[in-house]
Amino acid sequence: MADPKENVLMEKIVSLCKRRGFVFQSSEIYGGINGFWDYGPLGAELKRNVKELWWNTMTRMREDVAGLEATIIMSPKIWEASGHVATFSDPMIDCKTCKGRFRADQINDISCPQKPSKMVSECAGEKTAPRPFNLMLQTYVGPIQSEENIAYLRPETAQAIFAQFKNVLETSRQKVPFGIAQVGKAFRNEVTPRNFTFRSREFEQMELEFFIKPDEVVEAISGSVATPAAAGHPGEPQPNWGWQLWHQYWVEERVRFYEGIGLDRSTLGFHIQTPEELAHYARATTDILFKFPFSKVDEQGNVKGDELEGIAARSDFDLSQHERFSGKTMGIFDEELRTAWGKLPKEKQDDLWRRYYQARKNYLEKSGVKPEDAEKDATEDANGLAKGQYIPHVIEPSAGVDRLILALIANAFTEVTDTDDKGKSETRVVMKFHPRVAPVKAGVMPLLKNKPELVKKALAVRDLLRPWMNVYYDDAGSIGRRYARQDEAGTPYCVTVDFETLGEKPELLDTVTIRHRDDGKQERLAIGELRDWLLARGR
Numbered sequence: 019m020a021d022p023k024e025n026v027l028m029e030k031i032v033s034l035c036k037r038r039g040f041v042f043q044s045s046e047i048y049g050g051i052n053g054f055w056d057y058g059p060l061g062a063e064l065k066r067n068v069k070e071l072w073w074n075t076m077t078r079m080r081e082d083v084a085g086l087e088a089t090i091i092m093s094p095k096i097w098e099a100s101g102h103v104a105t106f107s108d109p110m111i112d113c114k115t116c117k118g119r120f121r122a123d124q125i126n127d128i129s130c131p132q133k134p135s136k137m138v139s140e141c142a143g144e145k146t147a148p149r150p151f152n153l154m155l156q157t158y159v160g161p162i163q164s165e166e167n168i169a170y171l172r173p174e175t176a177q178a179i180f181a182q183f184k185n186v187l188e189t190s191r192q193k194v195p196f197g198i199a200q201v202g203k204a205f206r207n208e209v210t211p212r213n214f215t216f217r218s219r220e221f222e223q224m225e226l227e228f229f230i231k232p233d234e235v236v237e238a239i240s241g242s243v244a245t246p247a248a249a250g251h252p253g254e255p256q257p258n259w260g261w262q263l264w265h266q267y268w269v270e271e272r273v274r275f276y277e278g279i280g281l282d283r284s285t286l287g288f289h290i291q292t293p294e295e296l297a298h299y300a301r302a303t304t305d306i307l308f309k310f311p312f313s314k315v316d317e318q319g320n321v322k323g324d325e326l327e328g329i330a331a332r333s334d335f336d337l338s339q340h341e342r343f344s345g346k347t348m349g350i351f352d353e354e355l356r357t358a359w360g361k362l363p364k365e366k367q368d369d370l371w372r373r374y375y376q377a378r379k380n381y382l383e384k385s386g387v388k389p390e391d392a393e394k395d396a397t398e399d400a401n402g403l404a405k406g407q408y409i410p411h412v413i414e415p416s417a418g419v420d421r422l423i424l425a426l427i428a429n430a431f432t433e434v435t436d437t438d439d440k441g442k443s444e445t446r447v448v449m450k451f452h453p454r455v456a457p458v459k460a461g462v463m464p465l466l467k468n469k470p471e472l473v474k475k476a477l478a479v480r481d482l483l484r485p486w487m488n489v490y491y492d493d494a495g496s497i498g499r500r501y502a503r504q505d506e507a508g509t510p511y512c513v514t515v516d517f518e519t520l521g522e523k524p525e526l527l528d529t530v531t532i533r534h535r536d537d538g539k540q541e542r543l544a545i546g547e548l549r550d551w552l553l554a555r556g557r
């Protein structure tokens with residue numbers, strides 16, 4: 019369990035989130051609804067910034083990724099093909115005494131809802147045997163609530179990407195390797211939503227499916243497959259990269275993203291899934307963890323963290339499943355492969371053919387295809403190599419927006435104690451958000467509210483900045499109070515219009531004071547430079 023001291027921190031964070039308008043309980047006036055959260059004015063801005071940064075980093079700043087925005091409700095066949103209808107479930111147990119309902123694999127971690135002061139493991143009540151509970155939220159499409167009209171709210175954004183793979187490939191003029199990115203809502207009827215927004219029933223995901231050539235194809239084209247030589251970022255992608263290097267590349271790219279928005283590597287952790295944890299089709303999965311205030315502390319005092327994002331090497335499972343279930347081909351034609359194949363010595367062709375055949379046969383058999391059909395289909399698939407045909411493999415970096423927001427809030431939360439001239443101390447909160455994610459980029463304020471020239475100039479500065487970034491105009495109370503308010507909102511800079519701005523000292527005409535949140539340092543800057551100065555730091 020987390021150290022009790024740390025849970026006090028979590029309580030402070032939850033209370034700040036409500037007090038300052040980061041996160042509210044959904045439907046609060048009706049007593050709330052478990053597992054659903056709303057983002058208030060500051061939270062909404064923070065979330066927007068995070069999603070926009072992700073989108074820009076993953077699509078606009080890259081040549082090899084295209085975007086998608088698909089519907090939340092899709093054909094239920096998608097969820098049959100993906101395996102969600104059959105297997106997307108958690109083991110659920112009930113306590114016959116307290117009537118609590120729990121995930122069997124978390125029974126020792128959580129409080130009993132009926133007796134919040136008690137841990138479940140202390141609740142001696144007899145438990146039912148675990149039974150699978152499907153996490154997909156169900157609805158009906160059309161006026162009749164019948165079996166054939168059942169549809170699901172998507173439990174992940176990824177499947178739409180696979181289902182639209184061919185359309186995006188054809189319209190974006192991309193070639194494998196390339197990726198498709200999507201940000202959007204996902205829904206899971208979690209048995210026990212908990213840890214504030216960490217495990218919600220409605221949440222948002224930011225997912226990339228990055229399609230790569232199977233290793234056999236890379237080998238046919240490049241002669242051999244490069245494998246990881248060292249830990250860390252492997253550098254610019256190369257044509258001879260196999261799935262392992264692509265996987266390593268995406269783990270490191272994602273860590274860079276987190277570092278770029280203020281989550282230092284020391285705040286992160288990693289979990290490499292064991293062969294027992296991996297899905298049968300997955301080659302490897304690395305989870306990037308964040309050390310949340312509620313994360314467990316082990317006997318040595320180390321905190322491993324809880325999952326922010328999973329980066330999975332999913333082989334060609336998803337596209338293959340959709341090919342089988344829809345009857346539409348998901349394979350692609352690669353001229354480079356066709357040409358390269360023709361030039362390979364016979365033994366090499368046979369070797370690659372055999373390996374590809376084996377991989378396809380394994381997949382088909384594990385997916386329930388009869389052995390004789392699996393052999394036939396795998397033979398056809400392997401014969402496709404000579405014609406330049408194959409089903410791409412995929413690397414999937416899949417991140418949760420809400421978990422990241424919570425991580426950013428926990429990471430930013432800092433208490434500082436100020437002591438005034440009379441020796442009176444006051445502890446207050448400074449939210450040290452990285453300027454790139456900060457909900458408000460600059461507070462704009464006239465030194466005094468009752469001096470029309472100051473107010474007029476300050477409003478002009480606000481209007482100058484407003485089309486470019488979120489700014490907050492504040493003229494209420496002492497300047498110290500106003501700074502403190504912005505510190506609590508996490509605003510990295512405050513811009514103050516004072517008498518010098520108006521030309522009290524002619525050399526300072528049209529300059530403003532910039533006050534830095536984290537060290538209180540102040541400097542002067544010309545109004546004409548202000549916009550670019552702030553954009554350089556906050557974008």
Ligand code: ATP
Nearest residue numbers: 206216217218221325326327328416417418420421
């Ligand atoms: P967990 O093991 O914590 O349930 P998961 O491995 O099932 O998560 P994925 O299916 O890999 O999660 O989803 C990708 C990402 O979506 C997760 O890393 C997480 O950030 C986010 N996510 C998943 N479930 C939830 C949830 N219930 N609430 C908030 N975010 C979630």
